[in-house]
Amino acid sequence: MSKNDPIIIIIEDDPAIRKFLHTSLSRQDFIVFEAESGKQGIVEAGMRKPDLMILDLGLPDMDGVEVIKSVRAWSGMPIIVLSARNHEQHKIDALDLGANDYLTKPFGFGELLARIRVALRHTNRASESPQGELFKIDNLQIDLLNRMVRIDQQEVRLTPIQYRLLSVLVKHAGKVMTHQQILREVWGPSYQENAHYLRIYMSQLRQKLEQDPTQPRYLLTESGVGYRFKI
Amino acid sequence: MQVRSNAYHGWAGYIWAVLITVINTLIGHVLYERLDLSNLVMVFLLGVVFIAMRFGRGPSIVASLLGVGTFDLFFVAPYLSLSPANSQYLITLLAMLVVAIVISNLMINVKSQAMIAAYRERMATALYAMSKELGSCQTEQDIVCTAVRHLSREFNSRTVILFADDAGNLHYPKAPDLPESLRAVDLTLAQWALDNDTLTGQDSHNHMLYFPLHDEDKIMGVLALLPSDAGRINLPEQQQLLETLLRQLAQALSRLRFAEQAKSTQIQIEAERLRNSLLSAISHDLRTPLSTIIGSASALADDKSNLQASDRLDLSRAIVDEAERMALLINNLLDMARLDAGKIDLNKQWYPVEEIIGSVLTRQHKYLQTRSVKVLMPSGIPMLYVDAVMIEQVLINLVENAIRYTPQNSGLEITVDISMQTARISVADHGKGIPEGLEEKLFEKFYQTRNEAAQSGVGLGLAICRAIVEAHGGHISASNRREGGAIFEMVLPLDRTPPVLAQEDE
Numbered sequence: 001m002s003k004n005d006p007i008i009i010i011i012e013d014d015p016a017i018r019k020f021l022h023t024s025l026s027r028q029d030f031i032v033f034e035a036e037s038g039k040q041g042i043v044e045a046g047m048r049k050p051d052l053m054i055l056d057l058g059l060p061d062m063d064g065v066e067v068i069k070s071v072r073a074w075s076g077m078p079i080i081v082l083s084a085r086n087h088e089q090h091k092i093d094a095l096d097l098g099a100n101d102y103l104t105k106p107f108g109f110g111e112l113l114a115r116i117r118v119a120l121r122h123t124n125r126a127s128e129s130p131q132g133e134l135f136k137i138d139n140l141q142i143d144l145l146n147r148m149v150r151i152d153q154q155e156v157r158l159t160p161i162q163y164r165l166l167s168v169l170v171k172h173a174g175k176v177m178t179h180q181q182i183l184r185e186v187w188g189p190s191y192q193e194n195a196h197y198l199r200i201y202m203s204q205l206r207q208k209l210e211q212d213p214t215q216p217r218y219l220l221t222e223s224g225v226g227y228r229f230k231i
Numbered sequence: 232m233q234v235r236s237n238a239y240h241g242w243a244g245y246i247w248a249v250l251i252t253v254i255n256t257l258i259g260h261v262l263y264e265r266l267d268l269s270n271l272v273m274v275f276l277l278g279v280v281f282i283a284m285r286f287g288r289g290p291s292i293v294a295s296l297l298g299v300g301t302f303d304l305f306f307v308a309p310y311l312s313l314s315p316a317n318s319q320y321l322i323t324l325l326a327m328l329v330v331a332i333v334i335s336n337l338m339i340n341v342k343s344q345a346m347i348a349a350y351r352e353r354m355a356t357a358l359y360a361m362s363k364e365l366g367s368c369q370t371e372q373d374i375v376c377t378a379v380r381h382l383s384r385e386f387n388s389r390t391v392i393l394f395a396d397d398a399g400n401l402h403y404p405k406a407p408d409l410p411e412s413l414r415a416v417d418l419t420l421a422q423w424a425l426d427n428d429t430l431t432g433q434d435s436h437n438h439m440l441y442f443p444l445h446d447e448d449k450i451m452g453v454l455a456l457l458p459s460d461a462g463r464i465n466l467p468e469q470q471q472l473l474e475t476l477l478r479q480l481a482q483a484l485s486r487l488r489f490a491e492q493a494k495s496t497q498i499q500i501e502a503e504r505l506r507n508s509l510l511s512a513i514s515h516d517l518r519t520p521l522s523t524i525i526g527s528a529s530a531l532a533d534d535k536s537n538l539q540a541s542d543r544l545d546l547s548r549a550i551v552d553e554a555e556r557m558a559l560l561i562n563n564l565l566d567m568a569r570l571d572a573g574k575i576d577l578n579k580q581w582y583p584v585e586e587i588i589g590s591v592l593t594r595q596h597k598y599l600q601t602r603s604v605k606v607l608m609p610s611g612i613p614m615l616y617v618d619a620v621m622i623e624q625v626l627i628n629l630v631e632n633a634i635r636y637t638p639q640n641s642g643l644e645i646t647v648d649i650s651m652q653t654a655r656i657s658v659a660d661h662g663k664g665i666p667e668g669l670e671e672k673l674f675e676k677f678y679q680t681r682n683e684a685a686q687s688g689v690g691l692g693l694a695i696c697r698a699i700v701e702a703h704g705g706h707i708s709a710s711n712r713r714e715g716g717a718i719f720e721m722v723l724p725l726d727r728t729p730p731v732l733a734q735e736d737e
Contacts, residue, residue, distance in 0.1 A: 088620065108551065196581035196614065196730055199582055199583055200614070200732050206586075214606040214645075221593070
């Protein structure tokens with residue numbers, strides 16, 4: 001354990017899940033703190049200044065969504081929420097309030113670890129570089145400064161909306177964006193009800209950027225929730 | 232109406248009596264030369280008979296008196312006088328009077344018989360009409376409406392039927408009023424009629440009546456009736472008709488209740504059967520992976536077991552696999568429970584098909600790495616108005632099935648086809664196909680081809696698929712392909728025009 005190891009706080013009321021998370025995350029060189037209730041979690045988060053929060057949405061003392069609200073008032077740290085199945089709306093609420101990602105219980109450790117890594121990488125990049133950098137992944141190149149998109153050095157022509165949509169997703173690469181969040185950022189607050197606009201443009205973007213739009217590599221659908229630019 | 236026509240008849244009778252006498256006198260005058268007096272008197276008798284038949288007793292007596300008088304005056308010497316010498320014609324007069332009275336009495340009887348017959352016929356028609364209509368009623372509401380309408384027609388009344396709840400308390404019906412419906416009944420009196428099973432009437436200035444309705448052993452409710460003519464409803468024939476109608480109504484109601492009871496018993500038996508097969512399937516399919524998990528985990532937890540690193544890895548992987556299987560099973564059970572409870576709130580929106588398929592393939596990516604998956608889709612397919620999460624679930628279940636029942640490296644094809652009214656999405660595999668005759672059975676709950684006992688899943692996946700597709704107004708079917716392998720095909724209706732976006736310049 002070194003001083004630079006990332007600090008993770010787990011807010012979860014089930015002791016068995018807390019234990020499993022604590023044990024396996026400590027092994028991966030994270031410094032782990034636990035809280036078993038929302039109130040305790042908020043206090044711990046203020047005290048420990050964690051780099052990432054894992055938050056169960058079904059807490060006994062308060063709604064997990066309230067924890068997100070309270071934490072987001074002073075911190076932009078990545079929050080990964082854990083939720084039960086069939087609670088799409090709950091997940092969406094959490095993401096809309098600023099959670100970065102979600103996992104549906106039951107989940108595998110490998111999946112959690114991957115999400116944690118992505119979330120941490122995302123904050124690092126966001127803190128390091130100002131907007132308008134060169135974004136490169138596999139053979140896709142997006143130059144946010146010069147509004148240029150290339151695949152294998154070949155320029156891809158995008159319409160203004162397609163470009164705006166892509167740049168919003170890329171800026172939040174790795175993070176799940178809800179339909180509402182994307183609509184607000186690309187079209188503005190008055191388009192909140194028009195999720196099908198988004199789907200049409202998304203499908204156009206995939207036609208242009210993906211090798212096989214039915215098996216997308218970058219522009220992933222989060223079923224019933226939104227989209228994610230996969231890094 | 233009735234009264235006025237009687238009065239008219241009354242006056243007309245007497246006028247006719249005079250008229251007939253005059254006519255008879257004229258006929259007598261013409262025939263006087265050719266007939267004996269004893270035959271001539273028959274003409275007058277015929278007149279009396281006619282009047283008695285048509286107009287009853289009074290006019291016929293008048294006709295007799297007038298007839299004998301004029302006969303005596305005009306045809307018996309000394310003419311134009313009622314001389315006592317003709318006293319023998321008193322016998323003629325007597326005979327005529329007797330004939331008049333007898334015939335008019337007979338006619339009165341005949342008429343009242345005819346009236347009774349007509350009334351009975353009307354009653355029978357009313358009963359027949361109501362029983363016929365009641366017989367075809369499928370719901371309690373239908374029965375009540377039919378009864379209220381018929382009662383109102385027969386008795387010119389307003390009616391309401393109050394049913395007793397399980398606790399025996401009467402309530403107003405919740406259904407909307409008919410024009411013939413009665414409101415503002417005295418619930419206390421109605422309740423009294425119910426509790427004491429007695430016909431109950433109200434005080435003198437309100438003639439509302441409360442009839443308890445019962446089948447053989449149970450009181451079902453109370454019928455409250457407000458007749459427009461309180462006197463008429465107290466007539467014995469009316470009472471009898473009302474009673475019969477009420478009995479029919481009660482019978483119809485109890486018939487319906489018996490039918491409903493029988494149906495709900497049938498449903499209960501079915502549910503019980505389903506619950507049993509569910510329990511046995513679940514307990515089998517949960518115990519199998521649990522055995523592996525407990526066994527492997529306890530071996531790992533045992534300090535003295537001396538396991539090699541590779542053994543530990545194998546055991547851990549077995550635990551993960553089996554736990555995932557359990558999770559899948561539990562998810563299916565929860566889905567089915569949700570769909571069964573009829574709580575499918577479809578969140579329908581416009582989705583491009585490739586997004587749905589893309590999401591499915593991304594989520595199943597882990598299990599599809601060893602297989603080639605081909606998506607065959609013509610370009611320009613319109614968006615679908617569906618609940619994407621649900622339709623994805625259907626495709627995931629189909630893909631999972633294909634993965635479970637076909638060799639590890641065999642391919643899959645997902646095909647999308649559009650016709651005028653429908654969108655077809657199919658998942659085809661290259662496995663052994665579906666055993667003949669099971670194409671339909673596969674979609675039943677808890678059905679699975681148990682040829683390989685190790686592959687479990689309770690057989691809910693396809694039942695879930697069917698429930699979801701049918702909730703979308705479509706249908707799903709399975710068949711074998713001629714070139715080998717099975718194909719599952721869902722057909723969704725295209726019943727809306729997709730939204731169009733203005734083309735944007737690049």
